[in-house]
Amino acid sequence: MTITPARAELSSLAAQYDEQGFVLVKGLLSKEEAAYYRGRSHDLLAQLNREDDPTWQSAMGLADGATRLQHLHDAQFYDAEFAKLLVDPRFTDVAAAVMQVENVQLHHTKLFVKPPENGSPFPLHQDYPFFPHQYHRVGAAIFHFDDAPVEKGCVRVIPGSHKSGPREHDPEGSFHLTDVPFDDATPQPAEAGDVLFFTYLTVHGSGVNVSDQPRTTWLVQYRDPSDPPTVKTHEWSLGQGMMLRGVDPTGRSNV
Template identity: 70%
Template sequence: MTTLSTAPADLDALADSYDEQGYVLVKGLLTKEEAAEYRARSHELISSLDRGDDPTWSSASDVAMGQKTSLQHLHDAQFYDAAFTRLLTDPRFTSVAAAVMRTPNVQLHHTKMFIKPPENGSPFPPHQDYPFFPHRNDSVGAAIFHFDDAPDLKGCVRVAPGSHKEGPREHDPAGSYHLPDFPTDQLVPMEAEAGDVLFFTYFTVHSSGVNMSDEARTTWLVQYRDPADRPLTDQHKESLGQGLILAGTDPTGRAEQA
């Protein structure tokens, strides 16, 4: 497991590790106090904006403790709470995103908040993010902010190191694109603490397990890209805030925006 800080001297090594492994887990990007505050804000938002929908994939048929699994989510938290807007442009985050893409420019694609409830929080089967929003230059990556501890018992993210090197894979379109035959023994648990952030490419195969613990698991997913990269399809075009520059500039002058 690669764990590096965001100190300037580490950024080149961090980018090299991202290129080689397809991911990097940055420890303590947020303080414990900051993570706790974001956790509280996340749960308040989910509670106040609960629309009753459950984003659990139909291909995730796991049942925990005799119950059907469930999941809570919220798209675009930055449009409901300015704290999340500030986090999007926090240099601690954008410096890593810029480093792993090897560009000073970082552009928002979309965000999603996920809360896995205690005892039966839904899993995600192995998949790549690529099929959902393919891009011309494949710069797209994800950052998962952990607002509370995420041991394997809580259904932490699991990644397949080096899996990004094979490029796009054929996904099963049934049950929300996934990889039903991917060897699960290649997936390594990315156990994390509150404040840690996991970065990975959109070619990196990843999954997560059922939250079997007695506490919720709270994360915020931020998908980012190089603004010079262009989407190949109209998928996710409706995401609020897509195209927002988080660091640097847009060298295209917003030409040919999807």
């Protein structure tokens, strides 16, 4: 098991996050841990046998043909190993540091597997319009359970895009951005065990998996419990309001 980042490293990560809107933390999990979670992810999806495909309709313009995607909301309610990872200090200490807060609260999680050869892309977007909050102290962490090079459809970001605040999205196209070319985004290739942290105002997306291997990731959306939502969304997400680090000084829980 790798160790929690030291205070000086956390400060450096927070500075990059503040300037760029994201930071890729290398080796937050060991290769062995990442492989373990990759196996549990694929076993869980096979066990539950979910047939729904969350591919955005607006993703079709980024691929030559039909694509597909496997996913599962709130894996921690199906497998306790994911619940352990949610409160792992290696993760929660970085989440607190980059948001510059003491307390970290869960919003929701999503497990994604991009199948080989035609794993679905995500058009460029902000997470903001899906669950807006008053002070924008909301972030995401993408755990990479296997390698995610460019050909696997790794995450892409627009550095510094969070500084412009909320942007107008196209609600007819799954809230994608219509005025930012996909090629303007910078690929963030990652290795198994790396975790990408970014604010929900950072413009991001991902490409098609054209490789011969799946890409397995776990997305954790978290927030400062003192930052109230301006619209009630994701109320069906299991565990919303769970404290991952510290305490909730408001007593609001999942509202």
